[in-house]
Amino acid sequence: MTQNETKNAKFLIIRFSSFGDVVQTLSVPAALKQTYPKAEIHWVTRKDMAPLLQNHPAIDKIWEFDRKNGVRGLIQLCFEMRKENFTHIYDAHNNSRSRIIGMILRPMGVIGVGPQFIRRSIRRWKRFLLFRFRINKFEMPFNGQRDLLEPLEQWGVPRLAPPSPQIFPSEESHKKALDVLGSYAGAIALAPSAAFFLKRWPKEYWKELIMLFPNQKFVLLGGPEDSFIEDIRDVAPDRVLNLAGKCSLQVSSSVVAHSAALVSNDTGLLHVAEQLGQKTIALMGPAPFGFPSRPTTKVMEIMLPCRPCSKHGQGPCVNKTKFHQCLVDITPLHVAAELRMLLGRR
Structure with a gap:
């Protein structure tokens, strides 16, 4: 040219x-x-x-x-x-x-x-x-x-992703996020949902992770269809805020921006955190094409011969030895240890 x-x-x-x-x-x-x-x-x-x-x-x-x-x-x-x-x-x-x-x-x-x-x-x-x-x-x-x-x-365009941020929530979105967060601004955000069940870290594991941080506040994010998230909140309702289905995509992005870190399944909010440059733990299971790429993200995965097994994680699970092993074997203790390191805590 x-x-x-x-x-x-x-x-x-x-x-x-x-x-x-x-x-x-x-x-x-x-x-x-x-x-x-x-x-x-x-x-x-x-x-x-x-x-x-x-x-x-x-x-x-x-x-x-x-x-x-x-x-x-x-x-x-x-x-x-x-x-x-x-x-x-x-x-x-x-x-x-x-x-x-x-x-x-x-x-x-x-x-x-x-x-x-x-x-x-x-x-x-x-x-x-x-x-x-x-x-x-x-x-x-x-x-x-x-x-x-x-x-x-x-x-002539390099294939290396330009530095974050690459998503820019509006001032209005930030204001709405801070209003809905209140005292939970700076809490750890969790994204327990995903489009397909096999991409979801087990529900009980999210509860265990919360209990491993007894003095920490958490914010739960998801869509209006994710009613199971309320069950996660019930493990510690005095310090867990459930915003599933209560925020638009833009406000949810601002919530991630105002959090200390995000722990997420392989879902859209994971990529929001990536594009914000937010500290993130990505729990990667059966699908291969949404892998994160920035140094601010810690990818946690179990290397198995059956992975990846489907484009979107729609299943069925093909592991004949242990159902859902790719995510079941990522334990709450392992995630808690990585989260402490990410936040600079002992």
Whole structure:
């Protein structure tokens, strides 16, 4: 690219969901800016995910897609975006919706005309070999952000994640978080939920961890469907605050920011903590593609021949010797020891 072309570069990032994937992809705009400092960067995402992108200094415009509008609404949005004349498009999602955007924004059949385009590969063949035959052709260790940045190397973008923070909750979110936290600001945050059961550290282990810190306050985070979290709170209700289902994604992110540290399953809040640069313990079980990447995170895992066993941890557990061993064998005593080290406590 010439100096003038670099200056006039205009990028579109496509990533609609999910919570954790969008948060991990937040490293991409800053990485692009490192290589193209004068570039303009746009991002199209799902409407409910858009607030996570707000206030990011490397994102110039956010395009929101409302699922209620269906395919017709997406096509209308595409024709609006087409007026921007993007020079580069990165499809970081690679699903049917992102393919529609690629088809509309790229002139068909005209060689050398239109934006440069990269679609992130899902690597289906490698996944098939890994999950069906236990043949691992992926680069090790697994690293979610590296995998998102690697396709951009052909545009001269390094695959090393830019330093945190890469998520910027609003002042309003911080205020709401501090209001709801009250005296629990500075407590240890726990994220006991996950999209699939096999990615969850056992419920009784969370209770044991709390009891191993008798003078410590804890905050529990999760979604409105995570009713089991109240049972964890009941082990020490005088010093455990349950915010599951009571905070938006943005306010939950601010709660993590105002905590001493986060202990988390492989779920979206883990990546929020990573992008904040927050001290974090990641309890990694059956799934390989959401692995954290920053030095502020301590990854705890059990090396087993059956891991990883599925893309999202949806199961079933294939361990014939011990059910759920990948997480069951990470004991509360081990996590407590790592947490004390992380916090600089004896």
